Amino acid sequence: MTPLNITSYSTALFSTWINIEELGILLDAGDGISSALLQKSRKIKHVFISHADRDHVTGLLQLNQLNGREGFPKIYYPKHCGTFPAFRDFQNKFDPHIKGMEWNELVDQDQIEIRKDIYVQCLRNEHIKAPHDISKSLSFKLFQTKQKLKSEFTHISSKEIKALIDLKGRENIMEKIHTNFLSYSGDTPVDNYEKWDGSEILIHESTFLQDEGDSIIESKGNKHSKINEVLKMASEINIGQLILNHFSSRYKKNEIDNAIKKLCKVYHIKIPVRVIYPGQIHRDILNQPIINEL
Ligand SMILES: [Zn+2]
Incomplete structure (x- = not known):
């Protein structure tokens, strides 16, 4: 995957969105997307919304309108x-001159093709309590596929390979490699570690720095992650880099930095860790400084 230009805003309760410019993908659609991206918001073609909490959906109204x-x-x-x-029906009445948006339902394990070599996989998470066959809150994993020669053919010439493909069919000579180049947790408690194993970039929520709760953020009984749990998980699985988002607005930048630095030492985390701080738009986040010492 070519280097990605990711712009994001994320503060629990207020707004969360993540824009992956090259792919025209927006993950969640909280308030302020259009005003932050201006003309670039026009490049957004695919909007994946993790759940219906208002901090993840209300930016859609203006995005669609424009x-x-x-x-x-x-x-x-x-x-x-x-x-x-309800949103679709409201917008059809509110902005009847705007037509053409496509509204698509997702359930656990769905795979949506974005382009021939890129797809998004949906994964149910435990943010909202619901029976197993009910999809109310999802995480997303982005994959790139590449055709690769099967290992038994790597030593032969390209001319011979071409002949073999003609003879046996491409599917018997080549295999498809799936690379999970980015994963996004959405709002979720830390649960099953393995689902993130192998992510080159993991964007994970980390609403709380400590064990304390929050009566407004948790008013509906929906579950979130604590920084300690997220970094412990990150230390036990194989990921390339970690971006933390969805912090509560109660925390100041230095409180977040100190908590992360401390825990990265405790858990011996040697991958780059970056933070989307509450109240700040982060442009090109992958080129921003990291927080921890490698
Ligand atoms: Zn949220």
């Missing part, structure tokens, strides 16, 4: 959230 056109943006949402059909 950019809705035949077939775009394509909006994907968890199937069992009643918010989205």
Whole structure:
């Protein structure tokens, strides 16, 4: 995957969105996307929304109003959230001149093709308590596929390979490699570590620095992650780099930095860790300084 230009804003309760410019993908659609991205918001073609909490959806109204056109943006949402059909119907009345947005339902394990070699996989998470066959809160994993010669053919010439493909068929000579180049947790408690194993970039929520709760953020009983749990998990699985988001607005930058630095030492974390601080728009986050010492 070529280096990605990722711009993001994320503060629990207020707004969360993550824009991956090269791919035209927006992960969550909180308030302020259009005003932060200006004309670049036009490049957004695929909007994946993790769940229906208002801090993840309300930016869609203006994004659609400015950019809705035949077939775009394509909006994907968890199937069992009643918010989205209501939102669609409201927008059709509110902005009747805007047409063409596509609204698509998602359930656990769905795979959506973005381009021939890139797809998004949906994964159910435990943010909202719901029976197993009900999709109300999802995480997303982005994959790139590449065709690669099967290992038994790597030593032969390209001319011979071409002949073999003609003879036996491409599928018997080549294999498809799936690379999980980015994963996004959405809002979720830390649960199953393995689902993030092998992510080149993991963007994970980390709402709380300590064990304390928050009566507003947790008012609906929805579950979130604590920094200690996220960094412990990161130390026990194989990921390339970590971006932490969705902090509560109660924390100041230096409190967040100190907590992360301390825990990175405790858990011997040797991968780059970056932070999307509450109240700040982060542009090109992968080129921002890291927090921890490698
Ligand atoms: Zn949220």
